[in-house]
Amino acid sequence: MKLIGPFKQIITLENLPLKGPLKDEQLTYIENGGIVVAHEQIVAVGDYTWLQKHYPDSELEIIENEQVLLPGFVDAHTHICFGGNRAKDFAMRLNGKSYLEIAESGGGIWSTVTQTRAKSEEELTAICLQNVQKLIQQGITTAEVKSGYALSVEGELKMMRAIKSAKDKASIDLIPTFLGAHMKPKDFDGSNRAYLDLLIEEVFPILQKEHLGNRVDIFVEQSAFSVEEGDYFLETAKKQGFELTVHADQFTPGGSHLAIKHQALSADHLEFSGEDEIAALALSDVVATVLPGASIGLGMQYAPARKLLDANCCLCIASDWNPGSAPMGNLLTQASILATFEKLSMAEVLAAITYRAAKALGLDDRGSLTPNKKADFISFETDDFRNIIYLQGQLQPAMVWKNGNRIFC
Numbered sequence: 466m467k468l469i470g471p472f473k474q475i476i477t478l479e480n481l482p483l484k485g486p487l488k489d490e491q492l493t494y495i496e497n498g499g500i501v502v503a504h505e506q507i508v509a510v511g512d513y514t515w516l517q518k519h520y521p522d523s524e525l526e527i528i529e530n531e532q533v534l535l536p537g538f539v540d541a542h543t544h545i546c547f548g549g550n551r552a553k554d555f556a557m558r559l560n561g562k563s564y565l566e567i568a569e570s571g572g573g574i575w576s577t578v579t580q581t582r583a584k585s586e587e588e589l590t591a592i593c594l595q596n597v598q599k600l601i602q603q604g605i606t607t608a609e610v611k612s613g614y615a616l617s618v619e620g621e622l623k624m625m626r627a628i629k630s631a632k633d634k635a636s637i638d639l640i641p642t643f644l645g646a647h648m649k650p651k652d653f654d655g656s657n658r659a660y661l662d663l664l665i666e667e668v669f670p671i672l673q674k675e676h677l678g679n680r681v682d683i684f685v686e687q688s689a690f691s692v693e694e695g696d697y698f699l700e701t702a703k704k705q706g707f708e709l710t711v712h713a714d715q716f717t718p719g720g721s722h723l724a725i726k727h728q729a730l731s732a733d734h735l736e737f738s739g740e741d742e743i744a745a746l747a748l749s750d751v752v753a754t755v756l757p758g759a760s761i762g763l764g765m766q767y768a769p770a771r772k773l774l775d776a777n778c779c780l781c782i783a784s785d786w787n788p789g790s791a792p793m794g795n796l797l798t799q800a801s802i803l804a805t806f807e808k809l810s811m812a813e814v815l816a817a818i819t820y821r822a823a824k825a826l827g828l829d830d831r832g833s834l835t836p837n838k839k840a841d842f843i844s845f846e847t848d849d850f851r852n853i854i855y856l857q858g859q860l861q862p863a864m865v866w867k868n869g870n871r872i873f874c
């Protein structure tokens with residue numbers, strides 16, 4: 466057993482609702498607190514002196530400087546396993562070309578597919594782990610990672626195996642998601658439906674046999690797969706026992722209704738969700754995951770985060786880190802920026818990158834500092850937790866713990 470502290474403030478995010486708006490007054494904190502951990506879990510959180518008295522046999526991990534403690538952040542949507550970069554696309558966008566125009570002229574997702582196919586499984590694992598290291602420095606203790614940049618049976622399996630081996634080596638939890646249905650590859654000779662059937666018949670069984678991942682995603686959009694195609698794919702994946710998530714409503718609405726129909730864990734993007742989509746998401750258990758990094762990267766509108774919360778959705782904010790639409794890959798900065806445009810309270814932002822983000826991954830064992838939850842937490846060197854959002858990512862974590870062990874600083 467170990468007692469870690471003292472901390473100037475501990476923001477537990479305990480006992481807060483899963484859905485709907487949150488006021489900053491709901492964000493209670495413990496002053497001069499400590500945290501007791503054992504067997505990778507939280508045992509107790511409370512006043513440091515009280516914990517010293519009640520857990521006298523604990524080994525002490527003393528925190529010298531003034532720090533505040535929070536649950537580790539969860540990044541519930543990333544594409545951090547990829548080859549090459551898309552700086553050329555970015556330059557074209559700055560010159561006025563749209564994301565879809567660039568995709569049609571040979572850039573876009575397909576350009577990353579070419580660059581990713583050229584990498585070996587080992588190289589992809591190494592790239593993924595390098596990016597994971599950057600996530601750890603940002604305080605992320607659980608990250609989802611998608612395939613979707615090889616778009617052939619062998620290529621997608623190579624990606625999923627690379628992600629699996631990164632998962633086995635990483636000091637944080639990686640949650641793999643199969644995104645073979647990112648778009649129909651340009652070199653596939655057949656219909657969208659035939660490509661989806663190929664994935665269903667030839668990739669799904671191997672994902673299950675080799676335990677490469679139990680989550681399936683699809684990009685439902687004019688430039689990728691239609692609502693009808695998405696409906697078929699998601700229904701089949703669900704029947705075969707996969708958890709679902711959907712790239713939904715990024716440029717046109719439609720995908721979020723499919724996410725609801727097939728009881729996906731989350732509908733992600735939502736930049737073009739309208740009143741109907743927001744109302745339907747609010748009535749469902751689907752987490753509304755918004756990706757401000759893609760709006761910043763593409764220079765387009767943010768998802769209606771305020772409206773989603775006011776309608777009583779469970780709002781998650783994720784980075785969407787990818788080489789095309791969201792190259793920044795900094796969740797805290799993006800969430801802080803989204804908050805200024807969408808008028809999100811600090812409580813709503815912190816919930817959206819901790820316990821509500823865990824919910825988007827179907828995980829209820831993390832995301833708040835509560836006894837029996839995973840001992841995943843991060844500290845910032847400051848005397849007031851509000852500085853974390855206020856400084857928009859300039860203040861980075863001082864220390865990061867995973868399963869009770871310090872993995873950074």
Ligand code: NIG
Nearest residue numbers: 574684712759785787789790
């Ligand atoms: O989530 N929207 C589709 N997929 C990614 C972008 C992929 C890319 O441009 O490489 C996204 O934004």
Ligand code: FE
Nearest residue numbers: 542544712785
């Ligand atoms: Fe994405």
